[in-house]
Amino acid sequence: MEVYLPVAELSVNWAMILSMGAAVGFLSGMFGVGGGFLMTPLLVFYGIPPGIAVATQASHITASSLSGALAQWRRQGVDAKMGLMLLAGGLVGSAGGVYVFRILQELGQIELVVTGSYVLLLGSIGGLMLNESIRAMRAARTGAGPAPAKGGQHSWIHGLPFKVRFRRSKLYISIIPPLILGALVGVLTAIMGVGGGFVMVPAMIYLLRMPTNVVIGTSQFQILFVTAATTVLHATSDQTVDIVLAFLLVVGGVVGVQLGVRVGSQLRGEQLRALLAILVVAVALRLLIGLVTTPNDIYSIVAGTP
Amino acid sequence: MRTRVIFAIMLSVLFAGGAAKADDLVAGLSTDLIQITSNFTGTDIVLFGAIEPTEDAGPAKDQDLVVVIRGPQVDMTVRRKARILGIWVNRVQTVLTGMPGYYFLASTRPLDDIASLATQQRFRLGTANLESGALGGMKPDETAAFRAAAIRERKREHLYWESPTGIEFLSRTLFRARIAVPASVPPGEYRAEVYLFQNGTVASAQSSPLFIDKSGFERRVYNYAYQASFAYGFAAVLMAFAFGWVGFVLFRER
Numbered sequence: 001m002e003v004y005l006p007v008a009e010l011s012v013n014w015a016m017i018l019s020m021g022a023a024v025g026f027l028s029g030m031f032g033v034g035g036g037f038l039m040t041p042l043l044v045f046y047g048i049p050p051g052i053a054v055a056t057q058a059s060h061i062t063a064s065s066l067s068g069a070l071a072q073w074r075r076q077g078v079d080a081k082m083g084l085m086l087l088a089g090g091l092v093g094s095a096g097g098v099y100v101f102r103i104l105q106e107l108g109q110i111e112l113v114v115t116g117s118y119v120l121l122l123g124s125i126g127g128l129m130l131n132e133s134i135r136a137m138r139a140a141r142t143g144a145g146p147a148p149a150k151g152g153q154h155s156w157i158h159g160l161p162f163k164v165r166f167r168r169s170k171l172y173i174s175i176i177p178p179l180i181l182g183a184l185v186g187v188l189t190a191i192m193g194v195g196g197g198f199v200m201v202p203a204m205i206y207l208l209r210m211p212t213n214v215v216i217g218t219s220q221f222q223i224l225f226v227t228a229a230t231t232v233l234h235a236t237s238d239q240t241v242d243i244v245l246a247f248l249l250v251v252g253g254v255v256g257v258q259l260g261v262r263v264g265s266q267l268r269g270e271q272l273r274a275l276l277a278i279l280v281v282a283v284a285l286r287l288l289i290g291l292v293t294t295p296n297d298i299y300s301i302v303a304g305t306p
Numbered sequence: 307m308r309t310r311v312i313f314a315i316m317l318s319v320l321f322a323g324g325a326a327k328a329d330d331l332v333a334g335l336s337t338d339l340i341q342i343t344s345n346f347t348g349t350d351i352v353l354f355g356a357i358e359p360t361e362d363a364g365p366a367k368d369q370d371l372v373v374v375i376r377g378p379q380v381d382m383t384v385r386r387k388a389r390i391l392g393i394w395v396n397r398v399q400t401v402l403t404g405m406p407g408y409y410f411l412a413s414t415r416p417l418d419d420i421a422s423l424a425t426q427q428r429f430r431l432g433t434a435n436l437e438s439g440a441l442g443g444m445k446p447d448e449t450a451a452f453r454a455a456a457i458r459e460r461k462r463e464h465l466y467w468e469s470p471t472g473i474e475f476l477s478r479t480l481f482r483a484r485i486a487v488p489a490s491v492p493p494g495e496y497r498a499e500v501y502l503f504q505n506g507t508v509a510s511a512q513s514s515p516l517f518i519d520k521s522g523f524e525r526r527v528y529n530y531a532y533q534a535s536f537a538y539g540f541a542a543v544l545m546a547f548a549f550g551w552v553g554f555v556l557f558r559e560r
Contacts, residue, residue, distance in 0.1 A: 002347040004489065006524040007531050011347045011489035059546040066550030071558075108385050108396045116393075224550075228543045235539025239531050243542050244344075250546050254553025291393050298387045299455030300396070303380060 007242035008052045014248055016046070021252025025064045028253070029071075029260025030267075031216070031276040034061035034195025034223045037122065037283060039249070048245070049303075050111070055234035055241045058227040060249035061195045064257040065224035071261050072217025079168035079214045083221035085175055086182035086200070090226045093186020098233065101191050111300075112291075114192050119288045121188070125202050126280030132206075133274035140270065169210045169218075177208060182222070189230060195223035198280055205273075212269045330358040331510040333373075333500040338514065340487060341521040348489040351516075353498055354482040370413065370420040370503040371473050372431055373483045375516065377408025377465075378494030384452045400452050401441040407492035408465050409433060412472025412483040420503050429501065429508065433457045433466050464488045493518050 003014040020042055028035035036057055043053035072078050104110040160174030181203050185196035200219045204210045210218070235241040264272060333355025340349060353373055381403050388397040413420060417432050427435045436457070440449045460466040465488060473483045496516035502509050520528055530538045 002345055002489075004342060004344050004346040004524060006520060006527040009490060009492065011345075059542050062543060062546035063550035063553070066547055067553040067557075070551070070554040074558075108383075108399045112393075112395050228546070231543050231546070232536065232539035235531070235542060236535045239535055241531065241539055241542050243527060243531070243538070243545070246542050247545060250549045254549050255557075258553055258557035293394075294389075295387060295394055297455065297459065298394070299452065299459070300385050300387070301456050301459045302383045302385075304383065 003244065003248070005048075005052075005242045005245050007239065008048055008245060010047070012046070012048070012245070012248075017245065017248040018252040020046070021060055021249035022256035023252075024060070025253035025256025026260040026263075027256075027279065028061070028064045028197075029068050029257035029262075030264035031197075031201070031260075031272065031279075033197030033201060033219070033276070034065060034227065035197075036061055036194030036227075037118065037192075037198055037280075040192075040194065041283070041287070051238065051240045052242055052245070055231070055238070056245045057249060058195075058230045058234065059241070059246035060253045061227040062224055062231065063250040064253040065195065065220040065227065067254050067257045068261060069217055069220040069224055071258070072220060075217075076168070077214050077217030078221050079166055079210070079218045080221065081164075082166050082169055082171075082178060082208075082210070082214075083218045085164075085178040086185070086218070086222045087225050089179040089182025089184075090186035090189070090196075090222060091229065093183035093188075094190040094226060094230065094233075095186075096183075097187035097190025098237075100187070104191075110191075115287050115291055117188070117192055119284050119291065121199060122280045122284035123288070125198060126277045126284055128206075128277075129202055129273050130277035130281060133270045133277055136270035137274065140268075166210075168214050169208075171208065171210060173208065181207065186226065189226050195227050197223055198276075201276075216264075331500060331502045331512050332356050332358060333498075333512050333514070335498055335514060335516055338516050340491075340516070340518040342493060342519065342524055343521045344523060346489055346524075348491070349487050351485045351487060352482055353485060353500070354480070355500060355512075356479045356481070357502060358479065368505050369509075370415055371481060372411065372413040372417070372420065372501040372503065373473060373485075374431065374499045374501070375408065375410040375485055376497050376499070377406045377492055377518075378496070379404045380407040380492060381405070382456050384456050386452070386455070398444075398448075399442075400444050400449060402449075402453060402456055403439040403441060405436060405438045405453075405456065406466075407494065408487075408496065409436065409460075410467045410485050412469045412485075414471070414473045414475075416470040421506050421508075425507065431501070433461070433468055463490060465490065487518070491518055493520055 001013050001015055002011045004011045024035040024039045024042070027038065039057040039060060040053050043057060044050050069078060101110065104113050160176050162175045163172055164175050165172045181200070185200050188194060188196045188199060197219050200222065201215055204215045204219065205212060231241055333353060336352040336354070340351070357369065381401055382405055383399060383401050385396040385399040387394045411432060417426055426432055430437050438453060440452070457466055464486065467486065473481050475481050496518060497513055498516050499511065499513045501511045519525070
């Protein structure tokens with residue numbers, strides 16, 4: 001059951017890693033998030049060095065996102081035009097993020113910044129989503145109509161120039177918000193080692209006001225390319241991609257993601273968002289506890305020089 | 307590496323002359339090459355040997371044995387956390403250089419009962435006496451705290467091991483020590499050293515090499531990752547694409 005990871009230089013239980021890939025892939029397919037925010041802590045908890053965990057699990061997200069995006073494409077759930085806008089911003093953002101990452105790494109504060117941003121981002125986004133979805137579910141139960149129509153609302157976003165029509169999303173908005181959103185998520189990708197779906201999905205729903213049915217596919221479409229770029233970047237700059245570990249995660253992931261897409265399509269939008277919100281808040285709480293509780297050993301050791 | 311060569315020379319010079327009077331020490335490892343294969347989960351090796359009394363060895367002495375396995379030298383970054391505004395933050399860091407990547411020590415009795423502290427330090431016996439430097443201007447006692455923390459962590463990982471009763475005598479002269487090698491052991495050149503102590507001083511010593519190396523597939527993957535890293539990263543992405551597509555095709559609703 002054990003298999004040796006040649007780059008990580010340790011052995012792992014392959015059935016365990018396969019199931020971790022499948023479980024995270026399932027959630028990924030269900031919610032349209034890459035699952036990096038779950039996979040990284042899981043792998044580190046299992047004993048994989050954090051650098052290897054962050055870089056290697058990007059392949060898992062690539063594979064899950066490709067299967068997911070293809071499945072969504074068939075049900076017309078991908079706004080490729082919007083995806084490309086987000087991607088363009090994303091590549092710029094991740095280049096900047098890599099730079100920040102290197103500085104933080106030299107200062108020895110990367111761990112704190114990563115965990116801190118997880119807590120802040122996951123906590124606030126999860127809280128917002130939970131609040132919104134509970135209200136939506138309550139409204140649906142009491143028989144009241146859905147939340148105020150989105151079409152009539154004209155926020156500051158609609159005043160921006162360079163408007164483009166996104167037909168799949170039924171939107172006519174400026175390209176600036178998608179570019180900025182993509183860039184912000186790109187920074188997160190580089191620093192936090194996540195695809196950024198958990199930021200992207202709510203932002204697309206609440207900021208860009210895209211319809212829920214194209215949000216997941218478009219997010220997966222964009223994540224697919226960002227994580228592919230990240231994998232190559234990590235492989236060349238710090239040799240932290242373990243292809244054997246990636247293989248196990250990918251195989252588990254592609255099975256999980258398909259099942260997740262199937263289950264996800266059975267659930268209603270607000271139920272899906274409530275479940276994702278609970279998951280996100282739980283991860284944030286778990287990480288917060290880790291930050292404030294006294295560690296077993298106040299010293300930590302990393303192989304090599306920073 | 308260099309210090310180890312000097313050390314070996316020092317040993318041989320020390321004992322070439324004295325060996326005639328002392329008992330002879332013969333020791334060997336059950337293997338001198340550990341291959342890391344895909345199902346490698348760590349392994350046990352055995353160091354066995356015998357003390358052969360010489361004719362003019364005189365009356366029975368207070369004899370002790372110490373077995374040490376030292377791994378390749380590595381650098382480690384050690385950080386210490388402090389609580390700031392309720393959150394645990396890395397505050398101080400140092401880099402320890404020349405620490406062994408693996409260190410195993412077994413003896414017949416606790417080290418302090420066998421030899422003086424000076425002797426222990428001279429032969430670098432015990433994790434408390436490891437040779438290592440530290441980068442960055444830190445006070446010696448501070449550095450010692452960081453080194454102790456690193457040793458503590460390595461012991462938790464079973465990469466450092468001290469067993470004061472780890473040498474087993476099979477007869478009056480025949481002995482063996484079982485050495486546990488965990489899966490996370492760093493590949494490289496190791497040395498197995500055996501010391502025979504008589505009345506608190508080293509009477510005889512022997513040193514032999516041990517190689518830990520990745521076997522075919524594992525080594526190729528590792529080499530690709532470092533020497534052809536762009537192609538390696540690209541291959542990882544292609545693999546992800548291939549499986550992602552296969553997953554989609556297999557599970558497609560018909």
